[in-house]
Amino acid sequence: MGEEVKKSEEKKEEEAKKPEEDKKGEGKEEKPSEEKKDDKKTEESKEPAPPDDIVLRVYMHCEGCARKVKRCLKGFEGVEDVQTDCKTHKVVVKGNNADPLKVLERVQRKIHKQVELLSPIPKPPAEDAKKKGEEDKENVKPEEKKEQPQVIIVVLKVHMHCEACAQEIRKRIQRMKGVEAADPDLKSSQVTVKGVFDPPKLVEFIYKRTGKHAELKLKS
Known part of the structure; x- marks a missing residue:
């Protein structure tokens, strides 16, 4: 009898644990759905904002005037929908590619009435690019002028025994x-050199190329 009681108690404990495990499993399964919702929110936030509607003020004293405005904009470039309100004398034009200035000109030309644009005129991308270019030019720092190397004149003492030797050294x-x-000056055995160079390197250069020792006499 004691064993049967123990077994029945164990069964009850197992049955009590199962609902808890099922609940935990359900909780785990719900997490991916929450993650999907977050993904949808991020995708929605990435979508570009819809363009603003074009709002015009047009004097319309009856529904006939309103219909005339709608007809003149029906099928016009970029226009998708036109809403009119005779009480407030407002016309709302919807369309992603509709140009506010072209719509304004179209209504004025067709109904021969004073039309006023209430919505802001979008800036063309060319103007924005120009402004950015001007700002970049302002931010560009003027290039620092590099100091030009100074031209020097040196006089070297070099042994020359003939005119041919002097010309070869030159x-x-x-x-x-x-x-x-x-x-070169054959009589004084001196060579006057002008240019942009390092005098010690010139002395070394003469020795390597001619085998003659040069002595620096004057530098200016």
Whole structure:
């Protein structure tokens, strides 16, 4: 008898646990649906906002005037729907691609009455691009002027025993980058060099190219 009582109690405990587990499972299954709702909300928020309606003020004293306005805009470029209100003298034009200025001109030309545009005129993308371009130009900092390297003149003492030797040294020196002119003087064994260069490097260059030792005498 004692064993049967224990078994019956165990069965009752198992049956009591099952509903709790089922509830937990249901709770877990509900989470994906909540996530789907969140995804839908984000998708809806990503969708672009619908364009504003075009609102005009047109003097309409009867329904006949209102119908005339609707007829003149029926099938017009970008116009999808037209709503008129004779009491407030307002015309609401719906359409994603409707141009407010073209709609205004169309109504004025067809009904020969004073028409006023109440809704704001959208800015054309070209103007926005121009403004951005002007702002970018203003933000661009003027380029700093680089200091131009200073032209120097140096006098070198180089041993030259003949005119041919002097001309050869002149040709070799002029091959160095930055050298503008080289003027050898055979009598004084000096060479005047003009250009943008480093004098010690010039001395080294002469030795490498001619095998002659040059001594820096004057720099200006």
